[in-house]
Amino acid sequence: MTSYALPTSSTRPRLGQYRQLLVAYLRPQWGRVALLGVLLLVSIALQLINPQIIGRFLDAAQGGARGQNLGLAGLAFIGIGLLQRAVALASVYVGENAAWAATNSLRADLTRHCLRLDMPFHKQHTPGELIERIDGDAASLANFFSQFAIRVLGNGLLIAGVLLLLFREDPRLGLAMTVYAAATLLALGVLQDRATARWGEQRQSFADLFGFVEERYNGTEDIRANGAEPYVMNGLYQLMRTVLRNGVAARMFNSLSFVATNFLFLMGYALGLGLGAYLYLQGALTIGAAYLIVYYIGMIAVPLEDVRRQAQDLGAARASLGRALDLFGLQSAVRSEGSAQLPAGALWVDFRGVSFAYDGPDADPATAEPQGDNLRAGISFALRDIRFTLPPGRLLGLLGRSGGGKTTLTRLLFRLYDPAVGSIQLGGVDIRDLPLSGLRRGVGMITQDVQLFQASIRDNLAFFNPRIDDERIEYALRELGLWEWVQRLPAGLNTPLGAGGQ
Numbered sequence: 069m070t071s072y073a074l075p076t077s078s079t080r081p082r083l084g085q086y087r088q089l090l091v092a093y094l095r096p097q098w099g100r101v102a103l104l105g106v107l108l109l110v111s112i113a114l115q116l117i118n119p120q121i122i123g124r125f126l127d128a129a130q131g132g133a134r135g136q137n138l139g140l141a142g143l144a145f146i147g148i149g150l151l152q153r154a155v156a157l158a159s160v161y162v163g164e165n166a167a168w169a170a171t172n173s174l175r176a177d178l179t180r181h182c183l184r185l186d187m188p189f190h191k192q193h194t195p196g197e198l199i200e201r202i203d204g205d206a207a208s209l210a211n212f213f214s215q216f217a218i219r220v221l222g223n224g225l226l227i228a229g230v231l232l233l234l235f236r237e238d239p240r241l242g243l244a245m246t247v248y249a250a251a252t253l254l255a256l257g258v259l260q261d262r263a264t265a266r267w268g269e270q271r272q273s274f275a276d277l278f279g280f281v282e283e284r285y286n287g288t289e290d291i292r293a294n295g296a297e298p299y300v301m302n303g304l305y306q307l308m309r310t311v312l313r314n315g316v317a318a319r320m321f322n323s324l325s326f327v328a329t330n331f332l333f334l335m336g337y338a339l340g341l342g343l344g345a346y347l348y349l350q351g352a353l354t355i356g357a358a359y360l361i362v363y364y365i366g367m368i369a370v371p372l373e374d375v376r377r378q379a380q381d382l383g384a385a386r387a388s389l390g391r392a393l394d395l396f397g398l399q400s401a402v403r404s405e406g407s408a409q410l411p412a413g414a415l416w417v418d419f420r421g422v423s424f425a426y427d428g429p430d431a432d433p434a435t436a437e438p439q440g441d442n443l444r445a446g447i448s449f450a451l452r453d454i455r456f457t458l459p460p461g462r463l464l465g466l467l468g469r470s471g472g473g474k475t476t477l478t479r480l481l482f483r484l485y486d487p488a489v490g491s492i493q494l495g496g497v498d499i500r501d502l503p504l505s506g507l508r509r510g511v512g513m514i515t516q517d518v519q520l521f522q523a524s525i526r527d528n529l530a531f532f533n534p535r536i537d538d539e540r541i542e543y544a545l546r547e548l549g550l551w552e553w554v555q556r557l558p559a560g561l562n563t564p565l566g567a568g569g570q
Contacts, residue, residue: 196282205388223371267387414460421490
């Protein structure tokens, strides 16, 4: 488990936040990251060495070298080429494992953080939207975690190595290729900045779409009963059109970067090829050196194209990182800062002048203050000045019309919300003075919506708490008259329930 929290950010995170994220989630993967760095350095060295063998081969062949020596040079070229491919395959394997470990840790932290946010947040964001934001944004960061920094550094070293070798052959050629590489990187930087905002809009449009679909699936019966299929389909069409529009805009910038880098490559290749041919015709280069120049000019396009792809991924990653930081920056209005303890034994419930509003047209209900016997006007209160005491061992039934505040009372008792005015005491302790974990160990809730997890009977009854032993579960089932039924099942308490179960 990674303990990590970042301040609220926009879709353009600062450089320091990239560093924080990399350090936090890659520190547990330091062995894999170090191995990945070594593999990439070895791959770069092999790529730079292999053309030298061919250059020497051509010069030796032109000078009338023996066939045995030429054969050895050819075998060395093939062997180094195969080794370079094997190293590249190993780096992909190591990088993907590091990426999955890091992004799974990020998913867990984001999920844990969202589960701890209060009810107003979950009222504003549907489960489908949150799944896309947590899983989709984490998936977009996979390459950033596994290979971005190392590959950009590695490609930078490869480009620098190629330019140095070109300078060694002829300074004029090295200077021309340096100008080409600098112009390409500058163009990539300009286009990537503009693409980041487009990627952020696309990620949000996907979140809106998945949230819409999830919510409408849950309401299928009501939609069909009220003949609302055309309305729902129109909403789906509008969201899909937004996804298409944002996706086209984001990919247009990627296409522009592809066209720009390829145009610059053609110009640089033509310039380098022309200079190489001119120097060879002037007798300043051997045939092997001329081949090396042509090969290296073609080779420099590979790391620049990889940098372009990394810049493209970085645009999507920056957008996803900004959205992840926004989630981390959200804080629940219901704070778990108390340190009080519930007394032992049966507890009593005491509502003392509790008033609560879910929302108000002009004001935040948390700022509502009593004015004499009346509360401030302008706020629609679900509960107003509720006062009662429920002694230990007593049962209380609440009857009333829908929207009368019955569910709100239980939500306040669980601190899913805090009251705007007044206090709630449990066993003589203000529930705001209790840690949330302590409060929820002392109060239980059974909702009107029955949910079964795809797990065993034991896990469904104990909510996956291993500290609850089988004897306690058996006692509860006997009290309900269900123990004999469980005993007749083939696996007893381990019989699976939920989807595909009983």
